[in-house]
Amino acid sequence: MQPLALQKKTNVFKILFMGWQHVLVMYAGAVAVPLILGAALKLPKDQIAFLINADLFACGIATLIQCVGFANVGIRLPVMMGVTFTAIGPLIAIGTDPEAGLLQIFGATIAAGIFGFLVAPFIGKIIRFFPPVVTGTEILAVGLSLMVVAASWSAGGYGNPDFGNPLYIAIATAVLIAILLIVRFARGFLSNISILLGLMFGFLLAFGAGQVDFKDVGNAPWLGVVVPFHFGTPQFSLWPIVAMCIVMLVTFIESTGMFLALGEVVDQEVKEKDLVRGFRADGVGTALGGIFNTFPYTSYAQNIGLISITGVKSRWVCALAGLFLVLLALFPKVAMVIASIPPYVLGGAGLVMFGMVAASGIKVLSRVNFSDNKNLYVVAISVAVGMIPVVSPQFFSRLPKDLAPVLESPVLLTAICAVVLNIFFNGFGSEEEVRESLVSVAKEAEV
Numbered sequence: 001m002q003p004l005a006l007q008k009k010t011n012v013f014k015i016l017f018m019g020w021q022h023v024l025v026m027y028a029g030a031v032a033v034p035l036i037l038g039a040a041l042k043l044p045k046d047q048i049a050f051l052i053n054a055d056l057f058a059c060g061i062a063t064l065i066q067c068v069g070f071a072n073v074g075i076r077l078p079v080m081m082g083v084t085f086t087a088i089g090p091l092i093a094i095g096t097d098p099e100a101g102l103l104q105i106f107g108a109t110i111a112a113g114i115f116g117f118l119v120a121p122f123i124g125k126i127i128r129f130f131p132p133v134v135t136g137t138e139i140l141a142v143g144l145s146l147m148v149v150a151a152s153w154s155a156g157g158y159g160n161p162d163f164g165n166p167l168y169i170a171i172a173t174a175v176l177i178a179i180l181l182i183v184r185f186a187r188g189f190l191s192n193i194s195i196l197l198g199l200m201f202g203f204l205l206a207f208g209a210g211q212v213d214f215k216d217v218g219n220a221p222w223l224g225v226v227v228p229f230h231f232g233t234p235q236f237s238l239w240p241i242v243a244m245c246i247v248m249l250v251t252f253i254e255s256t257g258m259f260l261a262l263g264e265v266v267d268q269e270v271k272e273k274d275l276v277r278g279f280r281a282d283g284v285g286t287a288l289g290g291i292f293n294t295f296p297y298t299s300y301a302q303n304i305g306l307i308s309i310t311g312v313k314s315r316w317v318c319a320l321a322g323l324f325l326v327l328l329a330l331f332p333k334v335a336m337v338i339a340s341i342p343p344y345v346l347g348g349a350g351l352v353m354f355g356m357v358a359a360s361g362i363k364v365l366s367r368v369n370f371s372d373n374k375n376l377y378v379v380a381i382s383v384a385v386g387m388i389p390v391v392s393p394q395f396f397s398r399l400p401k402d403l404a405p406v407l408e409s410p411v412l413l414t415a416i417c418a419v420v421l422n423i424f425f426n427g428f429g430s431e432e433e434v435r436e437s438l439v440s441v442a443k444e445a446e447v
Contacts, residue, residue: 057329062285063322075278113287136364141414143358154347175348202345386414
């Protein structure tokens with residue numbers, strides 16, 4: 001039997017190791033959104049690097065709030081927070097609007113966080129509007145809409161004069177194959193960080209091919225602080241706020257299933273008041289995201305898979321991981337290295353990440369009863385309408401520009417159509433049935 005002092009030392013090392021495991025598992029997803037937004041908005045590399053650090057900082061703070069909690073905020077379960085992919089479409093629509101841009105993104109994010117905090121006690125009343133046919137369709141739309149980003153990255157990225165260079169496509173393919181090989185032959189933790197390992201492999205290939213420019217990395221400081229309102233005072237406009245509030249409601253529905261499933265995994269009953277505390281933490285995290293120059297936050301479903309694999313159920317491990325994220329945000333040079341990853345390296349990983357999002361939507365839809373055509377119509381029409389801005393970007397160009405954050409977002413168009421059509425065909429569902437479905441979906445989530 002080990003001496004008590006050695007046992008304590010072993011436990012400390014295990015907690016530290018597990019904390020870094022949580023960070024590494026979610027790292028690729030955490031930095032993906034700043035990279036996507038930075039490329040779409042054609043931001044210079046130093047600003048993209050700042051967005052990465054701001055994202056890591058806000059991720060860490062939001063995770064600490066959710067895990068540790070204060071007053072009636074925070075569910076106090078082992079939860080890692082991250083930027084929701086659901087927000088990417090509206091964020092791009094707002095950011096690329098010449099009359100909006102980053103400042104309206106941050107303003108809408110702050111407003112959505114406040115809205116989420118205020119409506120948290122009432123979320124249970126609207127769950128019935130989001131059965132699997134709605135949530136599955138919405139998740140599918142998220143994945144499909146992001147395929148455009150992955151394809152563009154794989155060929156060289158937005159605005160690249162050498163777009164489609166075979167070297168770019170070859171490296172993107174090599175990253176994709178590397179990730180598949182890791183998933184196929186690795187187990188446990190290594191399999192869970194396959195995306196990150198694939199990115200590292202692709203980065204080395206690009207460096208070997210002379211495609212990586214480290215000039216800006218050398219100029220970046222080693223230490224830096226993420227300050228509020230770095231880009232200026234946030235601006236508030238009606239339709240961007242409406243768009244982000246809808247995103248907030250959708251993420252609450254996703255969080256509901258994750259919280260309930262996580263409670264079962266850690267053997268802790270999650271009651272209505274616990275859900276409300278979790279939603280409030282999502283709202284506070286999102287508001288802080290806007291203040292610290294980043295985006296809406298949600299509770300990542302990877303928590304469930306990681307806890308199931310490791311068996312470590314302590315919320316303090318996730319809290320420690322949140323602290324590690326805050327510390328990582330203090331190193332601008334590291335963020336500049338991430339910002340220096342060529343787009344085609346990201347493209348190979350993006351095909352996997354975003355394809356898995358779409359596949360998760362299909363998996364949710366596999367639970368739907370398609371014995372008659374009603375649910376088929378819900379899925380078919382919602383996806384068809386939602387993909388309009390993707391396949392025909394000028395379709396809504398003659399309509400008021402103020403509506404762009406909603407009309408040019410595939411995710412929001414799909415979600416709105418799916419909710420309305422589901423009510424039209426199926427009426428108002430049972431809250432309990434929807435909760436059970438959300439839990440089942442969350443337990444199987446890998447993305």
